[in-house]
Amino acid sequence: MNLVKDQFLRLAKAARRGAVSKVTLALATVLVVSFLSSFVSAQDWVKTGTNLGVEKPRLAVADFKPSSNDPQNTTLLKTFNDTLWGDLDVSGIVELVSKSFYPLQQPGQPTDVNFLAWNAPPPNAAMLAFGSLGVSQGRLTVQGWLYDVKNTQSPLILGKQYADDAPSEASARVMAHKFADEIIFRLGGGIPGIAESLIYFVSDRGGHKEIWGMDYDGANQHQITHLGTISLSPRISPDGSRIAFSSLTKVGWEIMMYSLDLSRMVSFPRYGGGTNLSPAWSGDGLKLAFSSSRSGEPEIYVADASGGNSRRLTDSKGPDVSPAWNRKTNAEIAFVSGRTGLPQIYTMGTDGTNQQRMTDQGYAVSPNWSPNGQFLTFAWVRKYGPGDPGASDIYLMDIASKQWVQLTHDGGRNDFPSWSPDGRHIVFQSNRSGQIEIWSMLADGTKAQQLTFSGRNTQPNWSWK
Amino acid sequence: MKHNSTKWLFLVLALGALLALGACKKKAAPPPPPPPPPPPAPTASISVDPSSIQAGQSASLTWQTTNATDVSIDGIGAVQPNGSQSVSPTESTTYHLVAKGAGGTQEATARLTVTQAPPPPPPPPSVSDEDLFNQNIKDVYFDYDKYNVRPDQESSMQSDVQFLTQHSNITFTIEGHCDERGSTEYNIALGDKRATTVKDALVAGGVGADRIKTISYGKEKPFCTESNEACWQQNRRDHFVYTK
Known part of the structure; x- marks a missing residue:
């Protein structure tokens, strides 16, 4: 093109000067208003934190x-x-x-x-x-x-x-x-739009669970991998050049790497057995965190983006899985652990220190960090009881205060939230339409829209830009 | 008269003496006895008619002996010196007759062949290790979100350990499975824990660790696809798969 x-x-230069000063004034007003009203309504800290607080x-x-x-x-x-x-x-x-x-x-x-x-x-x-x-x-x-x-x-x-x-x-x-x-x-306050961003996900519409990609609005859905097995948990690299994911081999789950530049699989070290899954890129693209049972228990590991120099961060009895980096600081990792029973969200330093439990009850999984590092979004069955555990909803939690807000209320199973690069949107999977499909919404829970309509589509992951 | 009676008395006495003398004379001089003839040796024969029957049919066993005082047939016992008896053995039998008499012992045998009544079934296929494995190994079931072996699964574990220690050449894979509820990634980690927990228990029971591979399928390969507890329980399991 x-x-x-x-x-x-x-002409534009002259006009922009006027517009910028107007926008700045509006922003300042909004900031003051939202600062004051944050003491009143829980929703306001969500709106400002997700860049949705500007006057529309x-x-x-x-x-x-x-x-x-x-x-x-x-x-x-x-x-x-x-x-x-x-x-x-x-x-x-x-x-x-x-x-x-x-x-x-x-x-x-x-x-x-x-x-x-x-x-x-x-x-x-x-x-x-x-x-x-x-x-x-x-x-x-x-x-x-x-x-x-x-x-x-x-x-x-x-x-x-x-x-x-x-x-x-x-x-x-x-x-x-x-x-x-x-x-x-x-x-929108000088934050780049996301209309050219991409979403990667898992679809079984071709017969096997493979990695697919699409535009952020659901257009241009296309199959990326053709491995003929079960491929899960796609995670796009910050520069958009590679997709890390996990695939079932004859001996277990391995971390796989696909190059979008080369349009083919590229080598990544295989462990040769056990369960290696849920890769996660650091914000600088230099590291990968993942879960591996190579020591006997599923624990969180960090390795170089090449797969070398892997080291274990956790050492608990229960399953530890689904790491997510704080992509703003690259200094913290959120993850899921079943060390006390039902899975809960934890955070820790990237050296494994300072492990802190974030959720207090229920079944909490699939954490994803907001681009500004302020929030976690995750899937939570808060009211877990005997029998059918009920609805799984998408939640947003302010990490510093552990205050949380429920974003979905449809009564279905919502999981795998992933933040958009502008912090204003969250893509997730939901069965609210009767089949499990990819949906997106604003990060305050409004404007949900269905993006996929064919086959079962899961585990969306939003590109970094 | 007196004189007459004395005469008669004398006569009686004389006759008595004569009789007594005669008898004593015989005893006192026996002729040498002739040597007894040697006792004849016994003879024996036994036959069975027909000589081949199908199981369930009978045959007639007939035997003759002479000069025997003690006649027996193995498996039947003591019998008359000559006789006949109906027999109906279930498998081929050799009748062994022994006739003992003063003249010695004589033996005779008769063979009765028994074929199986229905044409004999083809020999049963030899049972493979894989068949034995599949017949004997019991899968282990779990509670929701749990990976510990619950008490009602201990007997399955014990019988698995027993079979596997008796068949030490078998190697196998433990597949960890989960029900459809909960999250994809967590369930794969949970299935991994379910598989390794049971592997560790088998190893503790004496099954070599190098015989056991583990793999987790999470909720990706369910046995049952309905959304109810009966189906979910079917899917929360460690499934054993024979590998060699």
Whole structure:
């Protein structure tokens, strides 16, 4: 793809100065408000900690207009408009103005914008995204703008142009993701958007449990491994180049490594028996933690990313499994231990010291650390009793205070939460639809949406960027 | 008259003396006895008709002896010197007749062959170690989220130890399994614990550690796929698999 050209650099610079100062002011206000209200409501510390606490501007997104008469435009426009809307809708940082409030005349370029038709009720929008798309001489071009429609004097916040010499729905989708991420970056406190992030997971839709990948919104689902056995627990490296996972061999479970750069398996030392599973990358990509029974008990180990220099961190009677690094500090590891009976979440230093139990009851598994290092998310059957243990839900815990919030309430089995790179989203598996599938939600538990619909899909893992 | 009676008395006495003298004379001079003839040697014969029967049928056993005072047949006992008897043995038998008499001992035998009534079944296939293993080894079951061997499984463990110590050439794998509840990764670690716990117990019971491999399937390979306790219990187990 032929890329990103800032056509409106001079205008944009001036406009951005205004926008940035506005955003800074808004942020400061929100921080003060949320600091005060955190004493009142438990949900507020979640919103600020997950970057969802910013004031949500009302954003109108006009359907992009065709800029040529090419017959491909109709399909590509639909893909682009649907993708852009979807990205902004799940972003968690804007309030999208319903399309039923939009004026009949929608702009395709800056000269078309009728400010009053957008900044006054009924739309009452603060922001307007608009633009055009067209194929001309075999080249797909998208122009997009973001306007502060309350600021009629210098409304331009963002102007972008994207082009691709091989027009396709995939390229239209990528352009929509890029434009959405630009908007989210500017309106969401300077945190990069996640519209181009990826999710790796396990699917049995091909007959065996293999590692699959997809776009963060569920598009472009594709099989990655073809090992014909049972492969589990995919964990993408921080640079996005390798997937560590575990596979069943004839003699036990081994840690496996797949290179996305080379599109093939690459060597990783095998132990040759026992149970080696649940790999986890450190935030710097230099280390892997995993569980291994090589000493007789399933314990947590840390090794170099090459698999060498492995050393044991835990030494307990019960199973220790599912390590997760604090990816902000790389100095702590959360894990699951059955040392007192039912599995509980623990944290420890990366040398195995200072092991602390985080959960006080029930059945708690599958910890995952928030990008800012403040929270753990995990799956918890809090009310465990005889017989059927009941619902497994996704929880979020503030590590310092051990305060927790329940994020899912559907009564099903929810497990394997994994945080998005922007800290605003969590992907997880759930059987709430009747079959076990991948879902995502905002990190405050709202806006759950199903991403997979074919076969049984489990153990999602969100890319680091 | 007196004179007459004396005469008669004399006569009686004289006759008596004559009689007595005659008798004494015989005793006093016996002729030398002739040597007794040597006792004849006994003879013996025995036969069975027919000489081959199927199990369940009978045959007639007939024997003759002469000059025997003590006749017996092994397995039957003492019999008359000559006789006949119906016999119905279940397997081939050799009848051994012994006739003893003053003239010595004579033996005779008769063989009765017995075939199995229904045509003999094909010889049973030799039972392999794997068959024995599968017939004798008992899987070990667990409680939810537990990996200790519970009391009602101890007898299975003991019989497994007994079989495995008696068949020390057998190597095998212990598969740890879990029910569908709970989390994938934790269940694989739990299944690993279930397998190694039972391995350790077998080793403590005298089964060589080098004969035992362990593997955990977690909840990936359930025996039963329904969502109820009966099914879950089937899946919470260590399953033994013969390897050699």
